[in-house]
Each structure stands twice: as C-alpha cells, then as structure tokens.
Amino acid sequence: MVTEYVAMTEDRIDQAAIDHAGAILRAGGLVAFPTETVYGLGGDALNPESSRKIYAAKGRPSDNPLIVHICRLEDTEKIASFIPDIYYRLAEAFWPGPMTMILRKSSLVPPETTGGLDTVAIRFPVNKIAQALIRAEGGFIAAPSANRSGRPSPTLAQYCREDLDGRVEMIIDGGQVGIGVESTIVDLTEQRPTILRPGYITKEMLDRTIGEVDVDATILAGTSAQHPKAPGMKYRHYAPKGDLTIVEGRRDQVAAYINAALREAENKGHRTGVICTDETRALYRADSVKSAGTRRDEATIAHDLFRILREFDDEGIDIMYSENFDAAGIGMAVMNRLMKAAGHQIVTIHEDGSVTRTHPPKETLGRPEYREA
Secondary structure, eight states, X not given: OOOXXXXXXXXXXXXXXXXXXXXXXXXXXXXXXXXXXXXXXXXXXXXXXXXXXXXXXXXXXXXXXXXXXXXXXXXXXXXXXXXXXXXXXXXXXXXXXXXXXXEEEOTTSOHHHHTTOSEEEEEOOOOHHHHHHHHHHTSOEEOBBXXXXXXXXXXXXXXXXXXXXXXXXXXXXXXXXXXXXXXXXXXXXXXXXXXEEOOSXXXXXXXXXXXXXXXXXXXXXXXXXXXXXXXXXXXXXXXXSSEXXXXXXXXXXXXXXXXXXXXXXXXXXXXXXXXEOTTTGGGOOSSEEEEOOBTTBTHXXXXXXHHHHHHHHHTTOOEEEEEOOOOSTTHHHHHHHHHHHTTTOEEEEOTTSOEEXXXXXXXXXXXXXXXXX
C-alpha cells in the first residue's frame, strides 16, 4: 500500500483533501489525522471491517475498545442506547474538547469497534481538521492513537509516518498537537462517574462541574483487586525502545541515584538519557538530558512527554531514567503515561537513603485500555 500525505492547518483547511480522505474512510480505508491531544488513526466506526483494519495496522489486540469521534452532539442518540442527563452537563462544560465519555451502546455500533463490550466511548474533538474529517466521513470515526501498539503516541505527523507508512491510505499532517496526551475518559455507566484515564480535563475540573467523581484504582497502580471490565491489560504502553525507570524521592537523592546509575550504564557501553525539568536539568550528566518543562506548569510536561520518548528512540538511547512528577491535576495524566511507558519500573528513595525497587508482573488486570486521540 502506498500512503498519501497531505498537509494543512486549522486556519487553512484543504477541503478537497478532506473530501478525499472522507471518501477513503467511507470505502473502509484508514486515515491518520491530528486532534488537539495526539494524532488519531481513523476508520469508519460503524464498519466492522474498518475496525479490524485499525487493529491490524496498529498490531493491537482486538479486545481493546476503540473510541468513536463525533462532530455533532445530537449524533450521540444514534450510537448510545441510554443517555443520562450528566452526559449533556459534561458535554456543555467540556465539548468540543479533550474528554471521552462512555455510555451503553446501540446496535448500530458493531462489537468490533467496542472490543466486544456493550459500551461505547464517545469524543467530540475541538481540532477543526478533525471535525472537518468527521463531517466528510459521515459522522462517526473510530480512532485510537496513530502509532504501532505499545509505542509512544504521536504528537507530530512524522511519527505517524514512522509507524504507519504503507499500512494506511492517508496521513494528514496538521502540525504539532496542542495538548500532547490523550483525552480524559469518564465512564458514565457506573453508579458514580469514574475516570478510567486521566488527561487535560482533570478530576478537580470534573468535581466542580458534576460533583465528586471516582478514579479507577489502576490509573497509578500496577495492579488492582477489583473485577476487570475486560481481559487483562499489558503493562507497557507509550513505551520507548529502550529501558525506562522512574525514580522518586527528595530532589538531591534522586539526582545522585540517577547519576550513579548513568555512570554504571555508560561503563557497560549503553547510551543514556534523562527526563527532568527546567529546575533540575543542570544536575544530570547523560548522552541526552531533556527537560519536559517546568514544575510550575505541569501542562508543559504533558505537552512534551511523548515527543521526548520518540526523540530518545531517534537518538538510540537504550537506558533512560525519569524524575517523578506530582500526580495532582494534569500531573496525574503525566504519571499515568510515564508509568506505563516504564512498565511500572519505579525506584523509591526513602528519607533514610534506603532504596525500594518495584518490578511488576508481566500482566495486570484492570479496565479496558482505551488508547485514542
């Protein structure tokens, strides 16, 4: 398959290219496209064969549900069998935008799109290119992130090309995305709304809008005793090619531990990398030291995290260490992605200088892994 490439901006949308992309989707093909969060890999959400093609292109297990992108709120009635009032309250507050809501699905949505579940995840993106493509397709695009399964989600079209060239019919280059981590996912099928995946829309924002929401136990933990809603999830998502470890503790202790580990790795011939912040960048010595932003504004860290992981791959970095980040607000989304990228390999340095290392099992149980734009 030869992949077509087109470039445009939200201010100057190439409508002819969008119409062509819509025709590809209606015919059962795949198109990678930008959203405000990450790039998505789109197919016709109502066509079972399109969903199968998405799974094949990504190398993704077919029991992982996809997310349906819409561009008209009223289209929810076609794909959901029951819509609670809270859905409209959240839509009014946060849509179009980086939030996904889960409802009971209608018979119009094939099980291939939902991973065999009786629920459907719905998102209304704010990106104008995405909205134009959804309209051109007919209203319903299933779209996980546009990367090979397990790899860091793409925030630039060049990373879509790296993973998907020859696997999809078209890639739309809309420039760098604005947010950099996937949407917040809120399950509205539980007794109380529950965050399944943190994102730019934080728990605090949701609490202020609809009252206190629950947070799924697996978001920052490696395992959960609760009954899973889907088959077991693999640990490592969003992962670079090399080995990543998170180190948490007091700043000076973290820097000393990482620098010692870097020297040991370099003595063994490894290329090394560090993910840190503007405040600590000068503390580290490695082949590649990258600041993800400032702790004064952790949205900057969310914006750059996946790009840094991709750049480490480009630079051939095979041993990486990252500082720990605050898990409040959007920091929860940062830590969720970072811990999955590290396979939950964590070093904790205690006040007395003792060290605890966490090495998780190969597989954990939890809720379905929605990975989308």
